Amino acid sequence: MSKPKNVVITGASAGIGRAVAREFGARGDNVALLARGQGGLDAAVKDVEAAGGQAMAIATDVAEYSEVDSAGRQFEAEFGPIDVWVNVAFTSVFAPFEKITAEEYRRVTEVSYLGYVYGTMVALERMRPRNAGTIVQVGSALGSRAIPLQSAYCGAKHAINGFTESVRTELMHEHSNIHITIAQMPAVNTPQFSWVLSRLPNHPQPVPPIYQPEVAARAVVFASDHPRRKQYWVGASTAATTIGQKAVPALLDRYLAKTGYASQQTDQPVSSNRPDNLWAPRDAERGDDYGAHGIFDKRSHGRSPQLWVSQHARSTSIAAAGLTVAALLTRVRRT
Template sequence: MVAITGASGGIGRAAAREFARRGDRLALLARGEAGLAGAAAEVRELGAEVLTIPIDMADPDRVEAAVARIEEELGPIAVWVNVAFTSVFARFDDITPAEYRRATEVSYLGYVYATMSVLKRMRARDAGTIVQVGSALAYRGIPLQTAYCGAKHAIQGFHESLRCELLHERSPIRVTMVQMPALNTPQFSWVLSRLPQHPQPVPPIYQPEVAARAILYAADHPRRREYWVGASTVATLAANALVPGVLDRYLGRTGFASQQTGDLRIDGDPVNLWEPADGPGGRDFGARGVFDDRAHAHSPQQWLAQHYPQLAAAGALLAGGLAVLGLARRR
């Protein structure tokens, strides 16, 4: 049985379909009821049994109650996937303390609360896998996303510490993290933005189904500490490790324009920081965002990492080296 948070749209929704195709029973958790209903209909069409739970992952008591309900109605949780997040696209000075706290509570503490509730049940039966969905931004902060980058960095540290504890105990429970590239998800249409132009992912962009396949693979092969999806993610991490100062200056020059489309932002766009954009009266946004015409449906690096990890590692070093050379020329 597989449980997925943030399942009403984006990565979580695409992952739900991926697990449904192979016949898993599913528990789908998210705030947006319209999105949850759409996700449930999709996985039922694929033949999966599904339970939907509208929930704010920032509330630890509700998270505990949700986990208890899932196990009571669907049975022991074999795989838990943490995806749910919210954020703010803005300069740091333009974010209020309340907004920062809210983004952190959902995007970081929501992972912690869910892991606490699920892990104690997995410990009782010495079985289970927890997949934390991360980002290249868990290692490399970029401008205009301080809240998101801070949360992803925190998840990375939390994940590594917990994994060390489980290894010390020789626990059969597995935790792994999937570091994502830029993805074509609805977040760019519903995350609170104070940018003058419509936000966009930094190219190259991948479809959420690429992320979903990586999550499924990580759930089935959780012994690795983490999985990196997309050559751009690997190149970014390699460049950050080799020339962090150069990358800081490069992003300082290019990171503002590269995260905006050039089209003016429209006042009145939906915002999901405090309430779901796909809640009562809202619409179902689906798994994909508005960048279909620019998004890649496949990642050769991901395929290599799954089938020929040594070649993937060599490709990562090459990509990182090329990124370093490119950055050096732009200094």
């Protein structure tokens, strides 16, 4: 049996981060759980331990560098050097750009982009002396192709791609044994659609095809074990947006302008005053836990042929070609 790894996960109290924590726990790893909400953190500890790992919950706002740095120090003091750091934490606003305030835009950027920067900084500060370690960024199809109503989130995801590419090439220049990679996510069935700040008339939804958080979690763990490729595509929407952006961006603009509003909302009205997690966590109280899954279980896939292609292709170019075929096959099965 291999030695347990020491893993840090931001945004670990719910959604993809929660599923990732369970996946690493099932391998017997030691997992640091970073998030703001105590209720979700407490439940995540139980998940990791039930799966077979050890867990340390550290209440952390990733928009504050000092808190992220303190969390890294606490975890290493208890378990030793960090082997893997996974950046997942984010927040967002569903609204047209003109209806988002400057303060809200700054908050989304601080959490969803600078949170990744701070996490990467803290990880590298601890990995450099040993010249070993892996950083996995949880990206998004929306980092390749932006859509309406999510300008703050899309901007952050685009920024993560550019930031990560820059850091990767610096590590390559240094001939470093530290690796950084991105798992590019499709639409995932997480609780975010029930707690994100929204100014839409109807309940927000992920744009189909939708995948379960466990698909995302398997991708992240695989990427942590095979980090030399710069990115992994996880689902059909990830592949389709990337391919479409490169092939016919103008046509894609017109298509999204026409369909992007309706496709991101259900037919269920929702109050514009519903509680959200932009400024404070929804799971702040003990026992208040949202778990990994959102409300779209019946519409979500538990497997992804695109992830299989991305994992097994020998090169990025071969993966891209395979993703094109896999995306087309997925579309054929849905029609």
